Amino acid sequence: MEKIVLPDIKDLHKLDVYKxxxxxxxxxxxxxxxxxxxxxxxxxxxxxxxxGAAFLAGLKWSFMPKTTDKPKYLCVNGDExxxxxxxxxxxxxxxxxxxxxxxxxxxxxxxAKTAYxxxxxxxxxxxxxxxxxxxxxYAAGFVGEKMKETxxxxxxxxxxxxxxxxxxxxxxxxxxxxxxxxxxxxxxxxPPFPAQNGLWGCPTTINNVETITNVxxxxxxxxxxxxxxxxxxxxxxxxxxxxxxVNKPGVYELPSGTxxxxxxxxxxxxxxxxxxxxxxxxxxxxxxxxxGTEIEGVKMDAESLKxxxxxxxxxxxxxxxxxxxxxxxxxRISKFYYHESCGQCTPCxxxxxxxxxxxxxxxxGNGSSHDLDMLIxxxxxxxxxxxxxxxxxAAWPVRFMITRFRDYFEERVQKEVTLPVKNKVHxxxxxxxxxxxxxxSLSRADFKKD
Amino acid sequence: xxxxxxxxxxxxxxxxxxKYPTKKAAVMPVLYLGQEQNGWISKEVMIEIASVLEITExxxxxxxxxxxxxxxxxxxxxxxxxxTNVSCMLRGGYEIYQQVKEKLGIDNMEVTxxxxxxxxxxECMGSCGTAPMMAVNEDYFEDLTAEKVNEIIESLKEKN
Numbered sequence: 001m002e003k004i005v006l007p008d009i010k011d012l013h014k015l016d017v018y019k020x021x022x023x024x025x026x027x028x029x030x031x032x033x034x035x036x037x038x039x040x041x042x043x044x045x046x047x048x049x050x051x052g053a054a055f056l057a058g059l060k061w062s063f064m065p066k067t068t069d070k071p072k073y074l075c076v077n078g079d080e081x082x083x084x085x086x087x088x089x090x091x092x093x094x095x096x097x098x099x100x101x102x103x104x105x106x107x108x109x110x111x112a113k114t115a116y117x118x119x120x121x122x123x124x125x126x127x128x129x130x131x132x133x134x135x136x137x138y139a140a141g142f143v144g145e146k147m148k149e150t151x152x153x154x155x156x157x158x159x160x161x162x163x164x165x166x167x168x169x170x171x172x173x174x175x176x177x178x179x180x181x182x183x184x185x186x187x188x189x190x191p192p193f194p195a196q197n198g199l200w201g202c203p204t205t206i207n208n209v210e211t212i213t214n215v216x217x218x219x220x221x222x223x224x225x226x227x228x229x230x231x232x233x234x235x236x237x238x239x240x241x242x243x244x245x246v247n248k249p250g251v252y253e254l255p256s257g258t259x260x261x262x263x264x265x266x267x268x269x270x271x272x273x274x275x276x277x278x279x280x281x282x283x284x285x286x287x288x289x290x291x292g293t294e295i296e297g298v299k300m301d302a303e304s305l306k307x308x309x310x311x312x313x314x315x316x317x318x319x320x321x322x323x324x325x326x327x328x329x330x331x332r333i334s335k336f337y338y339h340e341s342c343g344q345c346t347p348c349x350x351x352x353x354x355x356x357x358x359x360x361x362x363x364x365g366n367g368s369s370h371d372l373d374m375l376i377x378x379x380x381x382x383x384x385x386x387x388x389x390x391x392x393x394a395a396w397p398v399r400f401m402i403t404r405f406r407d408y409f410e411e412r413v414q415k416e417v418t419l420p421v422k423n424k425v426h427x428x429x430x431x432x433x434x435x436x437x438x439x440x441s442l443s444r445a446d447f448k449k450d
Numbered sequence: 451x452x453x454x455x456x457x458x459x460x461x462x463x464x465x466x467x468x469k470y471p472t473k474k475a476a477v478m479p480v481l482y483l484g485q486e487q488n489g490w491i492s493k494e495v496m497i498e499i500a501s502v503l504e505i506t507e508x509x510x511x512x513x514x515x516x517x518x519x520x521x522x523x524x525x526x527x528x529x530x531x532x533x534t535n536v537s538c539m540l541r542g543g544y545e546i547y548q549q550v551k552e553k554l555g556i557d558n559m560e561v562t563x564x565x566x567x568x569x570x571x572x573e574c575m576g577s578c579g580t581a582p583m584m585a586v587n588e589d590y591f592e593d594l595t596a597e598k599v600n601e602i603i604e605s606l607k608e609k610n
Contacts, residue, residue: 071471080576081573081574081576082574083535083536083537083573083574083578084536084537084574084578085574085576085578086576086577086578086579088576089576120576121517121519122519122531122572122575122576122585123576124588124589125588125589125590160469162469162478162479163478163479163482164478164517165478165481165482165517165518165519165520166517166518166519166572167516167517167518168573168574179478180470180475181472181474181475182470182472182474182475182476182477182478182503182505182509182513183474183509183512183513184512184513184516185516185517200471200472241578241579242579243537243540243578243579243581244536244537244540244541244578245540245541249578249579249580249581250579251579281536285535285536285574316578318536318537318540318578320540324540328539329536329539329540332534332535332536332539333536336536336573336574339573340573342516
């Protein structure tokens with residue numbers, strides 16, 4: 001199987017090695033064609049976004065207005081903060097020039113003269129590596145004003161790196177734009193969509209690093225070649241990051257539609273100690289988890305996973321063996337979204353903290369079976385009621401994990417709700433918020449006051 | 451304590467400003483410069499950045515408080531960041547966190563008395579495939595074991 005994004009070529013991150021492997025020929029080819037042709041080819045190739053939503057890249061590009069007196073921008077999203085996702089750093093590390101070339105082609109196709117590559121702040125090392133590659137490309141005349149001379153064209157494009165500073169939400173496209181503008185990373189209300197009103201109010205396209213890196217190969221090898229790889233509805237290869245309880249965790253580039261069990265057992269070496277799998281999250285921590293016994297035959301592409309009741313997300317596969325304490329895992333996932341909620345929307349800001357508190361209570365053994373229903377209730381009230389998708393990201397793991405592992409959770413909560421003495425008087429009527437026994441907030445001193 | 455950017459950093463700011471159509475957009479990279487020079491983002495750093503970029507002090511403050519990588523208090527010379535998110539947790543991230551806590555005798559976001567170490571429990575750092583992990587300032591240490599953590603901390607103690 002040919003690899004598109006991370007080919008097995010030694011020192012490919014060096015400019016001369018990349019050039020020797022047809023590097024910077026795709027941009028030359030692209031510049032000889034019309035922008036509509038390029039967009040058309042990417043549309044026909046069926047390339048879908050690799051950042052989570054799996055939206056058709058070519059279609060997204062076609063939303064950019066053809067005639068406008070405003071400058072246009074491209075943002076390359078390398079914020080990569082979804083737990084379980086660690087693929088973009090491999091691109092910065094091993095194939096940065098293909099990303100640069102893809103950025104140039106995309107800029108040409110959408111008519112942007114400036115591109116910002118947004119890389120998460122923690123990736124100091126990879127920012128330096130990518131900046132080095134970018135400097136080399138500038139020096140060789142592949143980027144910037146010198147492009148005009150190198151490729152004998154009137155198109156030129158600048159690429160800048162923008163370093164994030166530790167905010168998960170900046171991976172959301174409109175928050176990312178606010179972050180580049182020098183503001184707090186608050187997601188914006190849509191519409192208007194970025195293609196109409198993006199960076200500084202100008203037309204903007206935002207694509208994931210992996211999506212962009214595919215583009216040069218599509219131009220060079222043709223859209224037909226690309227559309228035949230993997231599943232027809234979600235063609236190409238996907239970088240699957242496998243982590244958790246597997247023998248060989250890591251990033252594997254495989255055709256879309258590869259069996260999940262193949263990825264876990266054949267490529268990632270199976271589960272340590274040959275334990276059974278309790279749960280698998282197939283696309284980064286925000287995606288609905290799958291039950292371990294039901295992963296047989298599940299293919300890894302957007303459509304198949306949708307049918308299986310989950311989503312491809314960023315392709316970050318988290319495997320949990322039979323001894324995993326799911327309650328603690330879910331509490332930890334919820335804590336993450338609580339920490340990363342930007343605080344704009346009340347359902348998310350307040351709801352995520354409720355999820356954490358209730359899950360912590362259950363993890364400490366003080367939960368009641370009412371708590372499980374309350375968790376689903378809270379999650380359902382976050383979902384769909386927020387500006388951005390962080391609401392869903394926080395709600396889905398809770399809602400789906402409890403629904404799918406109900407028996408498991410039921411075993412870990414107390415069936416009967418015994419009310420503390422103080423509230424005995426109310427026990428005659430139904431309470432909406434049952435109070436668990438031995439809650440830490442109640443001490444003997446509280447009762448003495450009465 | 452008044453804060454002024456060094457002449458070198460003033461040159462760097464000029465270069466940064468070329469990347470963006472507005473001055474305000476440079477606030478994050480300039481904050482990084484300020485943090486590098488001062489060690490942390492003090493009130494004086496924010497005031498200086500506001501005047502350099504011709505934006506309000508509140509705008510700078512808003513950005514500083516939103517992002518976790520801008521420190522509003524002095525941190526240790528070696529800032530230890532231990533990930534405890536799902537993938538690391540499944541492979542012993544919390545044990546590593548606990549070990550570092552006990553070894554240094556500090557809690558989350560605290561600094562040791564000699565100012566050499568500080569600790570932060572961080573969210574996913576993108577090291578899921580090489581979990582558990584810890585970052586010391588800008589460097590990642592991956593596939594950690596209790597012995598490795600001991601070695602790292604001991605060698606840092608000797609070095610400084």
